[in-house]
Amino acid sequence: MSYKEKFKSWLASEYVDAETKKELEAIKDEKEIEDRFYKDLEFGTGGLRGVIAAGSNRMNIYTVGKATQGLSDYLTKNYKDASIAIAHDSRIMSREFAERAASVLCANGVKTYLFESLRPTPMLSFTVRHLNCKAGIVITASHNPKEYNGYKVYNEDGNQLTDKAAAEVLECIEKTDDFSGVKLIDVKKAEAEGILNIIGEEVDKVxxxxxxxxxxxxxxxxxxxxxxxxxxxxxxxxxxxxxxxxxxxxxxxxxxxxxxxxxxxxxxxxxxxxxxxxxxxxxxxxxxxxxxxxxxxxxxxxxxxxxxxxxxxxxxxxxxxxxxxxxxxxxxxxxxxxxxxxxxxxxxxxxxxxxxxxxxxxxxxxxxxxxxxxxxxxxxxxxxxxxxxxxxxxxxxxxxxxxxxxxxxxxxxxxxxxxxxxxxxxxxxxxxxxxxxxxxxxxxxxxxxGYYNEKLVSIELQGKEGQEKIQKALNYLRENMADDVAGVKIVKKFDYKTSIEKDVPKNEEKKIELPKSNVLRFILEDGSWFVVRPSGTEPKMKVYLAVAGKDKNDSEAKMDKFNKDVMDIINEACK
The missing domain is CATH 3.40.120.10 (Alpha-D-Glucose-1,6-Bisphosphate, subunit A, domain 3)
Structure with a gap:
């Protein structure tokens, strides 16, 4: 379905409320419509994160509902007596999203524990284990600006979903119709029926x-x-x-x-x-x-x-x-x-x-x-x-x-x-x-x-074009980059996407025993190193740099030069 077709389907749907339709009808910029509907908000190992607004590529009660229906299907498929804990932070719409998730889960027969008010993310991780739940959700966008919110999913060990489990949940989400496939129950009714349990001090104290x-x-x-x-x-x-x-x-x-x-x-x-x-x-x-x-x-x-x-x-x-x-x-x-x-x-x-x-x-x-x-x-x-x-x-x-x-x-x-x-x-x-x-x-x-010095450079690249630019830059660094940085030789290259560690001087390769990830790491002969990766939660490419010097002034001078040399390469790769 094209972004225009998806946009029209939201306007035509009986399940979409009048306020949401009014928001969509007010959009006059075609690029804005495209960005809101060219894809579904991605569900990765960190769950969902996006700008709060109407659209399939935004955080709203409908994208939260669809993701939760997929999660419910995953839980009821894999566990006989599924239960889940939900927490949320202070962000705009956090309580509404938490209650929408609770409504969907309870409608699917999943016993749900919802905190009475906002709680830190780590308390959700603890609560999943403490209450022997099979999963957890926390509504948060961590440290993003106010326009954002998110939806993080945890497994029964209180850990964020593994890659394998996230892929299985995503498969269930993709099978769910945006609107008609999402089951809902009034949260007050769910509480009265004992499917929804409000929690607080009894968990806090432990x-x-x-x-x-x-x-x-x-x-x-x-x-x-x-x-x-x-x-x-x-x-x-x-x-x-x-x-x-x-x-x-x-x-x-x-x-x-x-x-x-x-x-x-x-x-x-x-x-x-x-x-x-x-x-x-x-x-x-x-x-x-x-x-x-x-x-x-x-x-x-x-x-x-x-x-x-x-x-x-x-x-x-x-x-x-x-x-x-x-x-x-x-x-x-x-x-x-x-x-x-x-x-x-x-x-x-x-x-x-x-x-x-x-x-x-x-x-x-x-x-x-x-x-x-x-x-x-x-x-x-x-x-x-x-x-x-x-x-x-x-x-x-x-x-x-x-x-x-x-x-x-x-x-x-x-x-x-x-x-x-x-x-x-x-x-x-x-x-x-x-x-x-x-x-x-x-x-x-x-x-x-030793005087270790580290730095992070975040390059913000918004929207569809930004994502394409990030992939282009990583492909360049992976396939076409020279074997030195400003004359200092690279001695090791780690490509976590292909799971290959390369000893450059010896031209030898060995397998990296870590999960696959679109990350590149380069170690230079003077001990400095840098890593490039796309952010998993923000429209950014992140560049990590590290040097060590004999004293503070030496390490700072080394970092200034190394930062310039590496960023020259990154900027060239982004063109």
Whole structure:
């Protein structure tokens, strides 16, 4: 069906409400109509994500309904007594989408647990396992701008769907008619009949207690938590209540919340791009810091699975740590603290993604721990945790990715900023008692392990033309790129789409034992490396760059040159 035919079918359908039809009839730009209808909103391993609007390529109650009908068919086909948990964040339409999903699932006879109000994404991951559900849904678009929303699906292990399961769900979705094939029931009726169960504090308390149990230096926290000065911003999201509750119950009394960003608000009035990777989201927190003079500042994104941390440097200024820097600090703190307290297992393992700092390897080697690389996406870290439980090969210590997500503990199988906030505060308290800031601690690690420097460049390429340009660029890099970057030879090429690792000087190839993914990685003879991949959730191509220098100035100079050299190649590939 062409985009014009699909557009007309929505206007003609008896199942589409009058307001939606009015929105569609008001569109005068043919390109806009094409972009809304040239395809169905893609359901991948991360579920759905898109701009909130009418159309088959947008987030709305109809695309959510169709996806949920496909998921329902998958669940009833594969499980005798299917059950599912649903959570949502503070975004526009999140509650409506959550209730539409609940309506479809209940109409299909799937026992459904729906949180009474907004909850962080990691709490959904926990709840799936806690209630022995077969799947989970969280309505969120993470840190995207306010125009977006999304629909993430979890398996019975509390992990995001595997590639195989996602393909099976997609097959069921594609068999569903956009409108007439979607079953619905009134949510109040479903609740009265006991198919829909509203959940809240009874689940919250168990989760909060498990987060508190992750504290390593319990005596230190019990005695001194009140001495740590903290500023926290939930950036209008779902972290406000659980983060503050955990810290309060652990004794962190000296906590100031950024009032202007405290309340849930899907319009994100103070942070148009509510991403803790963006330093601008902390501007109000920094104004408050002049008055409070905190030991640490941190913020969580709208669905509270990512954390951004600010540390005070020698000049008294607060600087935003990168996801790599926070992850490296936590890796070292967790391992060293477990060793100090006699709890470090012999078979401990840290897991990171292939685009995350290699400085982590130096730390794990120093303590005799194993470091395991996985593809980008926290589900691959979750899969490793499950593998460890089955094989007993390793004890999971910590996992993180450069994009500000990390996890300690195994009761959640996704990145968790409630957990991260708890550990960041414990770590900041530990260093404060030694007269050090987190910036001091990071610099000490650089002195010991080397001055690693990483950078992410995101190239935004919107719409159908943008997707075509991304594929063209990746094809060029895969097939036509030279064997050097500005005269520095490439020694290894990793093509995760073909699962081939190539030793360039030796002209030898071997198989990559990871799932297939459209990602390319290049390692140069001076130890620098870069990775190129399309974003799985945004209209972007991402370029990850890394160098190491003998000191801070050297690493920054190397990064400036490397960034220019690599981006010259990328820009040429995009033409």
């Amino acid at each position: 989760y909060i207690d498990k987060v508190k149990d992750l504290t390593i230096r319990k005596d230190m926290v019990e005695k001194s938590a009140k001495d740590l000065k903290i500023i926290y911003t939930p950036i209008h999201g779902s972290g406000n209540i659980p983060v503050r509750r955990v810290l309060r119950e652990l004794g962190y009394e000296n906590l100031s919340v950024v009032k202007e960003q405290e309340e849930p608000d899907g319009n994100f009035p103070t942070a148009p791009y509510p991403n803790p990777e963006q330093p601008s989201v902390f501007n109000i927190a920094l104004n408050l810091a002049r008055e409070v003079e905190p030991d640490v500042i941190f913020g969580t994104d709208p669905d509270c699975d990512r954390i951004g941390v600010l540390a005070k440097d020698k000049s008294g200024e607060y600087k935003v740590l990168t996801g790599n820097q926070t992850g490296v600090l936590l890796t070292h703190y967790i391992i060293s603290s477990l060793k100090d307290t006699g709890k470090l297992p012999d078979n401990g393992a840290v897991i990171k993604t292939i685009v995350t700092s290699e400085m982590t390897r130096k730390i794990t080697e120093d303590y005799g721990m194993e470091l395991i690389d996985v593809l980008t996406g926290f589900k691959y870290i979750g899969e490793k945790i499950k593998e460890f439980e089955k094989t007993k090969s390793n004890t999971y210590l910590f996992g993180f990715e450069e994009s500000y997500g990390c996890l300690a503990g195994t009761f959640v199988r996704d990145k968790d900023a409630v957990v991260a906030a708890t550990l960041v505060c414990e770590m900041a308290l530990y260093y404060k008692k030694k007269g050090l800031s987190l910036d001091d601690a990071l610099n000490a690690l650089y002195e010991k392990y």
